[in-house]
Each structure stands twice: as structure tokens, then as C-alpha cells.
Amino acid sequence: xxxxxxxxxxxxxxxINFMTYCLAIALQEGLVFCSDSRTNAGADRVSTxxxxxxxxxxxxxxxVLLTAGNLATSQAxxxxxxxxxxxxxxxNYTQAAYVSEVADxxxxxxxxxxxxxxxxxxxxxxxAEATFILGGQIGNHAPELYLIYPEGNHITVSxxxxxxxxxxxxxxxxxxxxxxxxxxxxxxxxxxxxxxxxSTMRSNATVGPPIECxxxxxxxxxxxxxYVKLEENHPYLVRLRKSWDxxxxxxxxxxxxxxEVFE
Amino acid sequence: xxxxxxxxxxxxxxxINFMTYCLAIALQEGLVFCSDSRTNAGADRVSTxxxxxxxxxxxxxxxVLLTAGNLATSQAxxxxxxxxxxxxxxxNYTQAAYVSEVADxxxxxxxxxxxxxxxxxxxxxxxAEATFILGGQIGNHAPELYLIYPEGNHITVSxxxxxxxxxxxxxxxxxxxxxxxxxxxxxxxxxxxxxxxxSTMRSNATVGPPIECxxxxxxxxxxxxxYVKLEENHPYLVRLRKSWDxxxxxxxxxxxxxxEVFE
Numbered sequence: 001x002x003x004x005x006x007x008x009x010x011x012x013x014x015x016i017n018f019m020t021y022c023l024a025i026a027l028q029e030g031l032v033f034c035s036d037s038r039t040n041a042g043a044d045r046v047s048t049x050x051x052x053x054x055x056x057x058x059x060x061x062x063x064v065l066l067t068a069g070n071l072a073t074s075q076a077x078x079x080x081x082x083x084x085x086x087x088x089x090x091x092n093y094t095q096a097a098y099v100s101e102v103a104d105x106x107x108x109x110x111x112x113x114x115x116x117x118x119x120x121x122x123x124x125x126x127x128a129e130a131t132f133i134l135g136g137q138i139g140n141h142a143p144e145l146y147l148i149y150p151e152g153n154h155i156t157v158s159x160x161x162x163x164x165x166x167x168x169x170x171x172x173x174x175x176x177x178x179x180x181x182x183x184x185x186x187x188x189x190x191x192x193x194x195x196x197x198x199s200t201m202r203s204n205a206t207v208g209p210p211i212e213c214x215x216x217x218x219x220x221x222x223x224x225x226x227y228v229k230l231e232e233n234h235p236y237l238v239r240l241r242k243s244w245d246x247x248x249x250x251x252x253x254x255x256x257x258x259x260e261v262f263e
Numbered sequence: 264x265x266x267x268x269x270x271x272x273x274x275x276x277x278x279i280n281f282m283t284y285c286l287a288i289a290l291q292e293g294l295v296f297c298s299d300s301r302t303n304a305g306a307d308r309v310s311t312x313x314x315x316x317x318x319x320x321x322x323x324x325x326x327v328l329l330t331a332g333n334l335a336t337s338q339a340x341x342x343x344x345x346x347x348x349x350x351x352x353x354x355n356y357t358q359a360a361y362v363s364e365v366a367d368x369x370x371x372x373x374x375x376x377x378x379x380x381x382x383x384x385x386x387x388x389x390x391a392e393a394t395f396i397l398g399g400q401i402g403n404h405a406p407e408l409y410l411i412y413p414e415g416n417h418i419t420v421s422x423x424x425x426x427x428x429x430x431x432x433x434x435x436x437x438x439x440x441x442x443x444x445x446x447x448x449x450x451x452x453x454x455x456x457x458x459x460x461x462s463t464m465r466s467n468a469t470v471g472p473p474i475e476c477x478x479x480x481x482x483x484x485x486x487x488x489x490y491v492k493l494e495e496n497h498p499y500l501v502r503l504r505k506s507w508d509x510x511x512x513x514x515x516x517x518x519x520x521x522x523e524v525f526e
Contacts, residue, residue, distance in 0.1 A: 170433035173466050178511055187521045195518065203436050228524055236524045243518050248441055251510030255458065258450045261491055261499045 020167040021200050021207045022051055022066035024133045025189050026145045026157045028182050030218040031135045033064045034193035036201065038208030039071050052212045053078050055085075055093060055136075056223045062216055063093060063102060063136035064224070068167035069150065073130040076113045077106060099144035100154075103134050107152030114150065131166045136216065143218050171203045172196030186215045190226065191240070198241055211237070283430040284463050284470045285314050285329035287396045288452050289408045289420045291445050293481040294398045296327045297456035299464065301471030302334050315475045316341050318348075318356060319486045324401040325479055326356060326365060327487070331430035332393035332413065339376045340369060340393065362407035363417075366397050370415030377413065394429045399479065406481050434466045435459030449478045453489065454503070461504055474500070 022035040035051040049071065055063040065081075067074035084092035093102045114128045129150035137143040146154040147164040157164060162182045165173065172195075179192045190213050200207045209232040214224030230237045285298040298314040312334065318326040328344075330337035347355035356365045377391045392413035400406040409417040410427040420427060425445045428436065435458075442455045453476050463470045472495040477487030493500045 170466070171437055174434055174462055175511070175515065177466060178508065179515055191518060191521045192515065194521070195515070199437055203433070203440060226521075226525065228521075230524075236519065236521070239519050244514070245441065247514030247517060248438070248511075251507070251514050252438065252442055252455065252458070254510060255454060255506050256499065256502050258454045258457070258489075258491075258499070261493075262489065 020051055020068040021165070021169065021172060021197055021204075022068055022133055022167055023163055023165040023169075023172070023176070023193055023196060024064075024066060024135050024145055025163040025176075025180055025184075025193065026135070026143070026182065027162065027184055027186060027189055028218075029186050030220075031064070031143055031145055031216040032186065032189045032193055032213070033066060033133075033135065033216070033224070034190070034197055034211065034213040035066050036197055036207045037210050037212070038206060048208070048210070050212060052214070054223065055081070057094065058223065059221050061094070061096075061136065061138040062221055062223060063099065063134065063138075064214070064216065065106065066133040066166065067130060068132075069130035070128045073110060073113045073128050074132075077109045077130065077132070080109050080113075081106070096138060098141055099134065099136050099138055100146065100156075102136075102138075103144075103146040103148055103154045104152075106132055106134055107148050107154060110148065110150065111152040133164050133166055137218070137221060139221075143216065168200055168204050168207050172200040175199070186217075186226065190215060190228075194230070194237070194240060195244055198237060199244065202241075208232075209237075210234075283314055283331040284428070284432065284435060284460055284467075285331055285396055285430055286426055286428040286432075286435070286439070286456055286459060287327075287329060287398050287408055288426040288439075288443055288447075288456065289398070289406070289445065290425065290447060290449060290452055291481075292449050293483075294327070294406055294408055294479040295449065295452045295456055295476070296329060296396075296398065296479070296487070297453070297460055297474065297476040298329050299460055299470045300473050300475070301469060311471070311473070313475065315477070317486065318344070318399075320357065321486065322484050324357070324359075324399065325484055325486060326362065326397065326399035326401075327477075327479065328369065329396040329429065330393060331395075333391045336373060336376045336391050336393040337395075340372045340395070343372050343376075344369070360401060361404055362397065362399050362401055363409065363419075365399075365401075366407075366409040366411055366417045367415075369395055369397055370411050370417060373411065373413065374415040396427050396429055400481070400484060402484075406479065431463055431467050431470050435463040438462070449480075449489065453478060453491075457493070457500070457503060458507055461500060462507065465504075471495075472500075473497075 025032040037048045039049050051067045053065040085094045096102045117128045132148040135145040146156050148154040163176050163180050175196050197211050211230045214227035216224055288295040300311045302312050314330045316328040348357045359365045380391045395411040398408040409419050411417040426439050426443050438459050460474050474493045477490035
């Protein structure tokens with residue numbers, strides 16, 4: 001069993017380490033996608049892979065797939081999607097009428113890939129699971145956004161909960177809970193996504209730069225606009241991090257004093 | 264298998280839900296302890312249990328034990344500690360010269376309790392794990408603080424990392440990372456602990472009120488001072504929550520605009 005297929009799981013039970021953090025937001029104006037680029041298979045096998053895969057057919061369909069979990073499974077799914085499209089295989093993503101059909105298809109590919117390693121053999125018990133976020137727009141249908149579970153089923157967003165997260169999701173969720181609404185302006189939502197990913201990097205070593213972020217404008221059927229790929233020391237990211245850090249410390253110091261409880 | 268022993272684990276693999284959030288901080292002036300009170304065993308078996316257990320012998324020793332994970336295991340450990348002390352059993356906490364000895368003893372009790380359910384039977388495979396934070400002071404030795412793993416071993420704090428967390432730790436860690444230092448003033452550290460627990464409650468339904476928080480003053484060998492138990496609608500907690508919420512939103516709106524990246 002090569003180290004490469006251990007990506008995603010290094011410990012048993014609840015001490016499982018997720019290697020990545022991705023999120024996507026469904027706004028009234030379109031879709032925001034954001035991902036980190038860290039993968040590892042143990043502390044001396046840390047490397048950088050983009051988790052943002054784009055399937056672009058201008059004027060016809062635009063799809064973005066974000067991946068978390070086992071890197072081998074994720075790569076196999078992406079490669080199969082590309083091959084099926086090239087070979088015109090029945091059910092490939094270029095033939096789908098809705099993004100939800102592509103989500104079903106990604107779920108099936110993911111399950112098929114995992115099942116190769118599920119039954120006995122020297123690899124029995126290792127975790128080949130991968131989780132995906134798929135978003136985009138096909139033709140004149142509305143944009144859609146899905147989280148696809150390792151089991152192959154999927155959920156979408158709602159007006160009250162317009163974002164989806166995969167991987168190391170908890171550190172960066174409170175800021176999204178507070179800021180993100182369907183009507184949030186795209187650049188504001190992107191900035192919030194960057195803060196969410198950047199502050200996760202601070203608290204968790206399995207999430208790392210560069211951070212990719214992009215916006216799909218509804219009904220454009222054009223590739224991501226406002227796309228950025230920020231290395232750790234990108235001047236904007238440095239300023240964002242410093243400013244957020246100072247603002248949080250200031251915010252905390254302005255909170256009501258506990259002394260009043262004891263009066 | 265009664266529902267009560269399912270506390271701590273409701274899902275397989277990484278979808279394990281921790282039912283609680285506790286933390287403790289080692290300050291130059293003493294120790295801060297903070298815990299929520301939610302336990303559940305499925306959505307219709309949500310209830311309230313204190314996770315903060317105090318072993319108080321004024322002038323001799325003061326110990327505080329915070330618990331997370333399986334409620335049956337936690338309760339069994341606390342009950343055994345009390346019984347061993349009452350019966351003068353060799354190695355009970357009233358005989359220990361150092362808090363670390365009590366940590367070893369808690370680890371042993373925890374392992375013994377789990378091992379009752381480990382081998383076969385109808386309950387095989389259910390998770391009886393519990394995790395503890397133990398802090399306090401014995402005689403003229405310095406205060407000590409430990410996190411005790413389900414395996415029975417333990418770690419302590421360092422000058423660079425003066426706090427320990429158990430249970431649902433991730434949502435509330437970023438604010439601790441930013442604010443807590445050894446030299447932080449006790450009421451400030453308590454306020455930070457309350458923000459950490461309260462904002463975790465907002466993001467995760469398995470952490471719930473009342474929140475208990477208290478401070479052990481170094482070398483006092485007296486019970487917790489500044490102890491508070493805040494119900495969800497306690498006026499201070501409401502003001503703290505509202506103020507923190509508004510401050511975060513303000514802090515976010517003051518961050519550098521992403522537009523500059525595209526100029």
C-alpha cells in the first residue's frame with residue numbers, strides 16, 4: 001500500500017485528520033468557490049495539490065468540483081470524468097441537462113472507485129472515502145450547488161443555509177454563519193471565504209496554501225471571474241490576516257466585563 | 264444496550280458527534296475551568312449534566328475534573344474516585360502527593376471501566392471512551408493541569424500553549440489561540456472561555472447551557488472563586504453574545520477589500 005493512498009486518514013476513530021478545507025456559497029448573483037491546497041500522508045509527505053477542478057464549456061455549461069478526503073479516489077474521479085467526456089461515454093457530464101445529474105454521476109464514480117479497495121486484501125480497512133462539492137450551471141437552468149457524500153448521495157443549499165463545506169470545516173464555520181446570506185455581494189462573500197480558510201490554516205496544520213477562490217456569475221456560462229490563487233505570503237492575504245487578527249483582539253477587549261456578574 | 268450508554272457516539276467513522284465542550288487554562292495566577300452541560304443520546308434524549316466535578320479539601324488539596332465522551336464511563340470514574348476516597352483505598356486521590364498521580368489514577372479507572380465493555384457481547388463495537396481534564400493543586404506543590412486520554416495517558420500545558428480542550432473543541436479554538444497567554448488576567452481568561460463555549464453552542468447543537476466557569480487561585484488551596492453558572496438567557500451571557508456577534512460583523516466589514524487584488 002503506497003503512502004499516496006493514505007491521504008485523508010492517518011488515525012483511527014475520532015482522531016481522523018482531514019486533509020483540506022473547501023467551501024462554496026450560493027449567492028443570488030452566482031456561486032463562490034474556495035479551496036486550500038494541502039494534502040499529506042504523514043508529516044513527511046506534505047504536498048500541494050489543487051482541489052478545485054473546472055469543467056468549462058463556454059456558452060453551454062460551467063462546472064466546478066472541489067474535493068476532500070482520499071487523494072487517490074478524488075484524482076480517479078476527476079480523471080474518469082474527463083475520459084468519459086472525451087470518449088462520449090453515456091451519462092458523461094457534457095450530456096447532463098442538470099447539475100444534479102452530474103452530482104449523481106460523480107457519486108457513482110466515487111462509490112465505484114472506493115469499492116475497488118473495500119473487500120479484503122492487504123488494504124482492507126483503510127479509508128478510501130472522498131467528499132465533493134459540485135456547483136455550476138447548465139444551459140438556461142438555474143445554477144445549482146451540491147455536497148456529494150462518500151456514499152454517493154448529495155445535499156444542496158437552502159435560502160437559510162446558502163453555503164456548503166467539506167474537510168476541516170469547523171474552525172471556519174462561525175464566520176460564515178455570521179456573514180453569509182444569499183444576498184451577500186460576491187466580493188464580500190469571497191473575502192469571507194478567504195478569512196474562513198485562512199483562519200482554519202492558523203488552527204490546523206492539515207489545511208495549507210495556496211488558497212484558490214473564484215466566482216461564477218449566474219447566467220454568464222463563462223469561466224470563473226474574479227479568480228485568485230493566493231500564496232501564503234501574498235500581500236493581500238498577509239494584510240487580511242493581520243487585520244482580522246487585530247480586529248478580533250480589539251473586538252474581544254470591548255466585550256462586557258465579567259466583573260458585573262459578581263456585583 | 265440502553266440509550267444512556269450511547270452518549271458520545273452516534274455515528275460511525277468521522278461522523279462521530281462529541282457531546283460537550285470543556286476547557287481549562289493554566290495562568291500565572293491560577294487555573295480557569297469552563298464547561299457546558301449538554302449530553303445526548305440521539306435527538307430525543309437531550310439532557311443536562313454538569314461536566315465539572317470538584318474534589319475540595321480546603322487547606323490540603325483542590326481538584327477539578329472536567330469530563331467529555333461517554334456519560335456512563337465518566338460517571339463511573341467520578342463515583343469510583345469518591346468511593347475509593349471514602350473507603351481509604353490505596354492510591355485514592357486524597358493520598359496523592361502530586362496532581363499527576365491523580366491523573367494516572369483517573370486514567371486507570373477510565374481504562375478499567377471501558378474494558379468492561381470491550382470484549383464481545385451484544386455491545387461489542389460501541390464506544391465507551393471518555394476524555395478528562397484534571398487540574399488543581401496539592402499542598403505546597405505548584406498547580407498542575409492535565410488532559411487524560413481514553414487510553415489513560417495524559418499531557419499537560421506549556422508556556423506557549425497554556426490551555427487544554429476536550430469534546431467539541433474546534434469552533435472555539437481560534438479565539439483561545441488569539442487571546443490566551445499564561446500572563447492573561449483571570450477575569451479576562453474566564454470571559455474568553457465563556458466566548459469560546461458560547462460561540463461553540465451557536466455552531467453545534469451538541470454543546471449546550473448552562474455554562475459553568477470558575478477560577479482556582481494559585482496557592483489558596485480554597486474552592487473555586489469567581490464561580491458562575493450561566494443559563495442560556497442569563498443577562499450577562501445575552502449581552503456577551505450580542506456584543507461578540509456585532510463586534511465580529513463590524514470587524515469583518517473593516518477588512519481590506521478584495522477589489523485591490525484585481526487592480
